[in-house]
Amino acid sequence: MARPRIDDVARHAGVSKTSVSFAFNQPDNLNAATRERILASATELGYRPSPIARRLTSRRTDQIGLVVPQSTHDIFANPFLPELIRGIGDVCDQEGIAVVIVPPVGGSIARAVDSALVDGLILLGLVANHPELEKVRRSGTPLVGLDVEEWEGVDVIALDDALGAGQAAEHLHALGHRDVAVVLIAQHPDSPVDEHHGISARRLAGIRKGFGLAPQADRSPDGTTRLRVLTGGVSEEGGRAIFAELAAAGTMPTAVMTMSDVTAIGVMAAATDAGVSIPDELSIVGYDDIPAASWTTPRLTTVHQPIRHKGRRAALQLVHAIRFGAEHVPVVEILPTRLVVRGSTGPPRDRVASIRPGEGGVAAR
Amino acid sequence: MARPRIDDVARHAGVSKTSVSFAFNQPDNLNAATRERILASATELGYRPSPIARRLTSRRTDQIGLVVPQSTHDIFANPFLPELIRGIGDVCDQEGIAVVIVPPVGGSIARAVDSALVDGLILLGLVANHPELEKVRRSGTPLVGLDVEEWEGVDVIALDDALGAGQAAEHLHALGHRDVAVVLIAQHPDSPVDEHHGISARRLAGIRKGFGLAPQADRSPDGTTRLRVLTGGVSEEGGRAIFAELAAAGTMPTAVMTMSDVTAIGVMAAATDAGVSIPDELSIVGYDDIPAASWTTPRLTTVHQPIRHKGRRAALQLVHAIRFGAEHVPVVEILPTRLVVRGSTGPPRDRVASIRPGEGGVAAR
DNA sequence: TGCCGTTACTAAACCGGTTCACTAAACCGG
């Protein structure tokens, strides 16, 4: 009744287990008749070589892991992830490698990594000072870091975060926005955003520069320009919560910049529900340029990043690192971003009236 | 230089390998001092128990596979999938089980399944007469089928496809639509849709009934009602292609029904680009009710299905099947669907003028 | 002192395959 093993087949076919192994893996080593007999026995007994045992000798799992910093439920609320996986899949499908999602187990990324059945890992959204990062590196598995700072001996595929966010900030500044909410990424809702590390910190620096502010300042010396720095979850709901927070604050900013399109879409949806017109009463800028960014009305102004390409590059580097081991030379690759101006940004309302009544959106796409 | 093995640690710490194993798995079997010494040796040598070897004795991989009928690239173009995975993740994260994406390898699902490193499989989008299905079942791994017909000895989580699609059809019929395009799912672009099996066939049957047509008919006897049955890819691009196909056909239908929201969104985007107003000139109905269905303007009328719940149920049944083996009793569960009427459907234009000029949409969130 | 139950640890078997080193028989050219 138990799963038949290779010895069972060998006995049934009257051969050694080596021959059974050959029948499946190196048929040319066997006489055609013998091979058929073995395969027939295997079929009759319902035998299939154990994938695990096979992996033990090959010492490869033919799997790579995508390490994400949050639960599967939360992380897949962001359409960025599927888009990234599409890129990873382009490489992995080709190579016969399966992709495993590796969320933290019991809150610990290191523990998840230690028990993960993979030949290599793509690390997503980990800040450089993450306490478990060094442990993960010591695990010995090949790593590719996405959106992390340069990292000794590890491949890194990242963006020029400050630049992309800075361009968006300049765009808003040029339109006349002086009171802008900036929504950073709340990774763990309870822990505050690190001002010195991570994606949010780098982008915030670019944004301040784009608005002509001093490095740590949220207001200009003359008080005319003001940044409201908030944090929100990366999901539609997170964006809706941000809008509610802003609406409850009394005065609304004239624009909102988010670190992800899905958050921006949430802000937009909540604004629309509340009868706030976009972009006249509120301009919204996203980040990523996921497909859904052009499904909204108005379409979302956002910082484009080549998500699928990023996934492909990460997978390619990882496959190379796995294949060539010590000979592999890690790469740090900064991918280009660009601001895509669509309909969700325009001059703030008080200036609209004096320039062009009616729709103040900037046409695009 | 090679990865240290358990024997290396044992030698270094001056104990047997059993003790090293204990240090990691059953610390209570060891004197505290010994345990610390072993762990120190392990750290010094950079030792970590091989996840594969571990799995060989435990005979569990602690992974489940999500078998998809297309490439990772194509399948993740549909936001349905991430939503499903969120549900699966709710269960798997809890149970310490990782989720693997299992696309066909070299076109063969059976081959992918045979080499998959999993304790069980969730099968997505496979028709009951799929040639490899029986092979997959014989692999002996626990299975849960999503959206398949009842299947001997296998858990099935599905929808009442005919009912949900039928309600949408009735809705369009009641609005006055008589010339409607129905976009079925093109699984393999080259192979025609099976009229008798699979999701598309079941839904089409419901649609015909909803329009008052005979079982195999695409026109009513009096010729007033007409269904144009097409197939398209499940992606925004697929939807855009469908619109192009319709636009090239000379006369446009007054409504389009699709089998997925993402296709509907593609149709809507292409229509908007072409200056076709929705729903006045073209009504659009989707299927699934993914989050993005309410990000469009107008919001998408669609058949809601409980996607995340479906994922959770599938994962729960699978975990149960894995845990209880022969004692597990397979279940067939039909989840409810409901039509959600939003803004993308309205009376066809020629009737709009006589009823209510201007926006003809049916309001809804 | 002798018996028993813990505690701490170990040798050997086992998980289910693949690979290495080797042999017996068949074949082949000179």
Place this chain on the structure above:
DNA sequence: CCGGTTTAGTGAACCGGTTTAGTAACGGCA
């Protein structure tokens, strides 16, 4: 008919852990 090569197949070692069964040392108790 002989030495050398090919074909077909085998037993044993190995992949890297866990588990089983057992032993030695020690303390407690009658």
